[in-house]
Amino acid sequence: MAMAAVRREGRRLAPLISPQSITAVRPSVISQEQAPLGLRSISTQIVRNRMKSVKNIQKITKAMKMVAASKLRAIQVRAENSRGLxxxxxxxxxxxxxxxxKKNVIVTISSDKGLCGGINSTSVKISKALKKLTAGPDKETKYVVLGEKAKAQLIRDSKKDIELSITELQKNPLNYTQVSVLADDILKNVEYDALRIVFNKFQSVVSFLPTVATVLSPEAVEKEAESGGKLGELDSYEIEGGETKSEVLQNLGEFQFSCVLFNAVLENACSEQGARMSAMDSSSRNAGDMLDRLTLTYNRTRQASITTELIEIISGASALEG
Amino acid sequence: MFRQASRLLAQTLRAGMRPFSSDLPAAPTSDSAFNESWKKVIPNIEPPKTPSHFLRPRPATPTSIPSKITVNFVLPYASELSAKEVDMVIIPATTGQMGVLPGHVPAIAELKPGILSVHEGNDVTKYFLSSGFAFIHANSVADIIAVEAVQIDHIDPSLAQKGLAEFTQKLSSATTDLEKAEAQIGVEVHSALNSALSG
Structure with a gap:
């Protein structure tokens, strides 16, 4: 029974084995002519090589997980503190x-680096869906893309709609000054009636909620306030400072955009680290499983070759005696 | 038997908690019109969340004026005061210092560099703000958003003096409009800071 299993293992590995490796591993025991390709003895070289590479991959993913975990801890505090904003x-x-x-601008926030689960494709998917939702006659929708990954995905089918793309946002730790400069850049270069910011809100290390925050232009705010509806209450507010109401609303809108963007960028960075951590965790676990399987194969093959040799010796001896 | 004890205890606790949670005003639900139109156009993806889904519930407008005003004072990196009930706040609006008591009319105010003081009984906490906005709502809730704020006793007066001198010098030597504007802002902030420290 056990021997059958061993033989099966050996047959599975047989096509992998080249005559060179046989002679390289055990040249003294059997010569090339005596062992027709993996029938008698089985090389363990290939399995050993694979084990080594899997072990190295596991080391790398474990290290990446550690890095993501420590980055996550730092950024999570900042994201949570910015939630009041x-x-x-x-x-x-x-x-x-x-x-x-009429003019919708979708600000898609993504990460610069990959290996972080599905968060980038989620925000791209939501952005595309939003574009579909806001599309219509005499309306136009443009993209502003933050981060390398969403850019790579969006450039494929909606290259002409990308108004602006910004990458390498997270080279330095994110701070408000940097983000407000970025917000200013976007506001200067893009004409909009409504900005829709798409990002992944961090909820826990394993769950991220795709979120859309809307920032209206001052004109759109005034129009909405006049027509009643959700912003109807805005007219009851007394406005202090500034020359005119529209000037204050303009300042307010720009400030709102920078604040919302700041929180969105932090939340997304936090989700990125969380997603990377769980992705790396599962891949180190997978590498561990694979290593276990390979070790089993390796040991079986080794045992099989030892058994074969023993049988050879014993049968040889009994032939001489008899 | 003891294994069950913790579960039972948790159950009684949970039962005790329930009346509290139902006391809260209903959590703001997300925009139903948006969700419906989303489902019509893109049926295979869940509609994304919107900020109102995460918004902390706000109290309704009371019929009588409450005795305290609820203040939220936020900065990009921290929430200094979160739904804190105080007697009065004085806000540095661009039109001048503005005292806000409970029952203040709804207002939106732009802020300039100056002192924000929070009065709570006999305690007065003073912050120096760089700039920002303040919203006062009809339900006696004041939201103050500032880009930067420090408590006034954390500021070194000698450094403030030095900064003022530096920026005054820069203003006189500025050549381009941008430099001039930057120096002007520096002078304004530092002179506000100095007058706040001396006052």
């Missing part, structure tokens, strides 16, 4: 994802 704006200006305006 957008709340006043939503309380004042409401949440208007269903607003119907």
């Amino acid at each position: 957008w709340q006043p704006f939503t309380a004042l200006l409401g949440d208007t994802p269903s607003v119907d305006v």
Whole structure:
């Protein structure tokens, strides 16, 4: 029974084995002529090589997991601290994802590096769906892409719609000044009635919620406020400072965009690290499983070759005696 | 038997908690019109969440004026005050210092560099703000958003003096419009800081 299993293993490995490796491993025991390709003895060289490479991959993924975990801890605190920042704006200006305006700009936030699960493709998918949703006659939708990964995916089929793409955002630790400069850049270069920021909100290390935050232009805000609806309450507010109401609304809108973008970028960076951590965790586990299987194969093959040799010796001896 | 004890204890605790959670105003649900139109156009993807899904519930407007005002004071890197009930806040609006008491009319104010003071009984906490916005809502909730803020007793007066001198010098030597504007901002912030420290 056991021998049958061993023989089966040996046959499975047989096509992998070249005559060279046989002679390289055990040249003294059997010569090339005596052993017709893997029938008698089996080389363990290939399995050993694979084991080594799997072990190295496991080391790398474990190290990446550690790095992601330590980065996650740092960025999670900052993301959680920045969560208060957008709340006043939503309380004042409401949440208007269903607003119907002409010029929509979708700000897709993604990461620069891969190996972080599905968060980038989620935000690309949501962005594409949003474009479909906001499309219509005499309406236009443009993309502003943050991060290398979403750019690579969006450039394939909607290259002409990408207005602006910004990469290498996370070279330095994210801070508000940097993000507000970025927000200013976007506002200067893009004409919009509504900005829709697509990002992955961090909920826990294993769950990220795709989220769309909407920022309206001052004109759109005024139009919405006049028509009542969600922003109808805005007219009851007294506006202090600034020459005119529209000037204050302009400042308010720009400030809102920088604040929302700051939180969105942090949340997305946090989700990225979390996703990378869990992806690397599962791949080190997979590498471990694979290593176990390979070790089993390796040991079986070795045992099989030892058994074969023993049988050869014993049968040889008994032939001489008899 | 003891294995069951923790479960039972948890159950009684949970039962005790329930009335509390139902006391809260209903959590704001996401935009139903948006979700419906999303499902019509893109049926195979779940509609994404929107900020209102995560918004902390806000109290409704009370019929009578409450005795305290609820203040949220946030910075990009921290929430300094979160739904804290105080007696009064004085906000450095661009139109001048603005005292906010409970029952203040709803207002939106741009802020300039200056002192934000939070009065709570006899305690007064003073912060120096760089700039930002303040919203006062009808339900006696004030939201103050600043880009940078420090407590006033954390500031070194001698460094503030030095900064003022430096920027005044820069302003006089500035050649381009950009430099001039930057130096002007520096002078404004530092003179506000100095007057706040001396006042």
